[in-house]
Amino acid sequence: MNNQNIKLAKFAGFCYGVKRAVETVKKLKLENPDKNVYILGELIHNTDVINELESLGIKTIYEVPERGEGICVIRSHGEAPEVFEKIKNAGFEIVDLTCPDVKKVQQRAIELAKEDYFVVIVGKSNHPEVMAIKANADLYSSNVAVATTIQELEPYEEKIKAHNKVGVVVQTTQMVSTLNTLVSYLNTISKEVLVHNTICKSTAMRQREAKELANESDLMIVVGSKKSANTTHLAEILKNCTKTIHIENDEELNLESFQNAENIGITAGASTPESIINNVINKIKGGK
Amino acid sequence: MNNQNIKLAKFAGFCYGVKRAVETVKKLKLENPDKNVYILGELIHNTDVINELESLGIKTIYEVPERGEGICVIRSHGEAPEVFEKIKNAGFEIVDLTCPDVKKVQQRAIELAKEDYFVVIVGKSNHPEVMAIKANADLYSSNVAVATTIQELEPYEEKIKAHNKVGVVVQTTQMVSTLNTLVSYLNTISKEVLVHNTICKSTAMRQREAKELANESDLMIVVGSKKSANTTHLAEILKNCTKTIHIENDEELNLESFQNAENIGITAGASTPESIINNVINKIKGGK
Numbered sequence: 001m002n003n004q005n006i007k008l009a010k011f012a013g014f015c016y017g018v019k020r021a022v023e024t025v026k027k028l029k030l031e032n033p034d035k036n037v038y039i040l041g042e043l044i045h046n047t048d049v050i051n052e053l054e055s056l057g058i059k060t061i062y063e064v065p066e067r068g069e070g071i072c073v074i075r076s077h078g079e080a081p082e083v084f085e086k087i088k089n090a091g092f093e094i095v096d097l098t099c100p101d102v103k104k105v106q107q108r109a110i111e112l113a114k115e116d117y118f119v120v121i122v123g124k125s126n127h128p129e130v131m132a133i134k135a136n137a138d139l140y141s142s143n144v145a146v147a148t149t150i151q152e153l154e155p156y157e158e159k160i161k162a163h164n165k166v167g168v169v170v171q172t173t174q175m176v177s178t179l180n181t182l183v184s185y186l187n188t189i190s191k192e193v194l195v196h197n198t199i200c201k202s203t204a205m206r207q208r209e210a211k212e213l214a215n216e217s218d219l220m221i222v223v224g225s226k227k228s229a230n231t232t233h234l235a236e237i238l239k240n241c242t243k244t245i246h247i248e249n250d251e252e253l254n255l256e257s258f259q260n261a262e263n264i265g266i267t268a269g270a271s272t273p274e275s276i277i278n279n280v281i282n283k284i285k286g287g288k
Numbered sequence: 289m290n291n292q293n294i295k296l297a298k299f300a301g302f303c304y305g306v307k308r309a310v311e312t313v314k315k316l317k318l319e320n321p322d323k324n325v326y327i328l329g330e331l332i333h334n335t336d337v338i339n340e341l342e343s344l345g346i347k348t349i350y351e352v353p354e355r356g357e358g359i360c361v362i363r364s365h366g367e368a369p370e371v372f373e374k375i376k377n378a379g380f381e382i383v384d385l386t387c388p389d390v391k392k393v394q395q396r397a398i399e400l401a402k403e404d405y406f407v408v409i410v411g412k413s414n415h416p417e418v419m420a421i422k423a424n425a426d427l428y429s430s431n432v433a434v435a436t437t438i439q440e441l442e443p444y445e446e447k448i449k450a451h452n453k454v455g456v457v458v459q460t461t462q463m464v465s466t467l468n469t470l471v472s473y474l475n476t477i478s479k480e481v482l483v484h485n486t487i488c489k490s491t492a493m494r495q496r497e498a499k500e501l502a503n504e505s506d507l508m509i510v511v512g513s514k515k516s517a518n519t520t521h522l523a524e525i526l527k528n529c530t531k532t533i534h535i536e537n538d539e540e541l542n543l544e545s546f547q548n549a550e551n552i553g554i555t556a557g558a559s560t561p562e563s564i565i566n567n568v569i570n571k572i573k574g575g576k
Contacts, residue, residue, distance in 0.1 A: 198479075
């Protein structure tokens, strides 16, 4: 397969917020070898990274215990204020690694709630980042809705119409097309719609660049967890441009299925480590 | 043609702002028989109405003379502040019949300009209502753009990106789909987009009802001037629903062209007098 050109997207893999979280957690354990270091929830959607952290003595926990000691890390997705309280009350020291971009979304949602906007959060209601944003806004208003489709907003239509104004924030890795669909609907039922496009720069640039690469490729390979929202969005967007496959790692790669592809583009989600991307590239180059 | 059902839309013809303007001007002349009564620009896009006003002694003028006396009426579209000044300085008494809905758009645009938003006015740059809105906003900001297409906004892209926030107002008879196209574009280049959907209720209801009627009709007839923005928008929207013809009056009606239509829906723009709509209905019923 010597005729294949492989091009890796510039913005593939770890984003700033994830890189910062992984590096800080490792440093934290190094500087505090005698302290327990816990992370609440998976730091990133990648088993290899979770295992590596585990081997360094950094434990992933999925619930806050009644009592405990040591450091408890808040991952880049952020957490609800009541979770912070619970961790503090249990006796842990908190290290907050909420991505600064995510913090901004929380702040915007709080501002909108305080200013009496009907708050719409664009995102999946079961996404941890969305749950934390909502929990923050809920403290200031009972008019907060979460949606990625018009159908999810329709039950609020009468309430939104009765309200004077709607404010919109967006989960940082959402697609701008989802935002636009919801805003177009809101424009038909509300006289004032304030949109904070809080999709993070990293996501926007990753999507834009990947689309450009897709337009000059016969095949796009998106590498990353199928649990990761930003990775699945990436694959969804690229499917509209060219043939696209979404794999978690090189093991899922079936070389025979794209023998005829001349120009192959590769990109990866924000939680995909470099090593996994490299394995995929090597497997294609090696043709094995 | 006895098998044809003809249904007239409820919201066909004069809107509140136009009705108010026509009635007030007539009353004004009645109450001031000895005073000159001028209207600056055509009160509505309809020759019959203009002629009727003329016969009552109400003159339509297209420019403000250097000097003059009597009453000068501002039509429902509104005017630039400098035109108000010019009329006053020429010696006229001003009667301002700017539609209250249009006044609200002007006020919103001024507020956005004062609050340092980059102001986008959705509308045709040569529409009198848009020109007056823009002139009001221009007094407070040099960052005001007018557009109905993304292409018209593109020259401002760098300026909008550099600006922190964009505020949007809409000419009262625009289509919400045009607003949504521009807002979707603005969401990709600006972090904060504040949308005041100032499309007037009358336009929104007229469009919504006409669409419903179109969905149950084989043919829609839109009656009104081809110079009228709201009438042409109406025809444009209905063309996506069913076969639609846009005529100015019954003389343009070619009965042979729709002999096979069973259900005919009729609607009319905001500047179409009832008499013209009735003439159209009578011609179809008479089958002549």
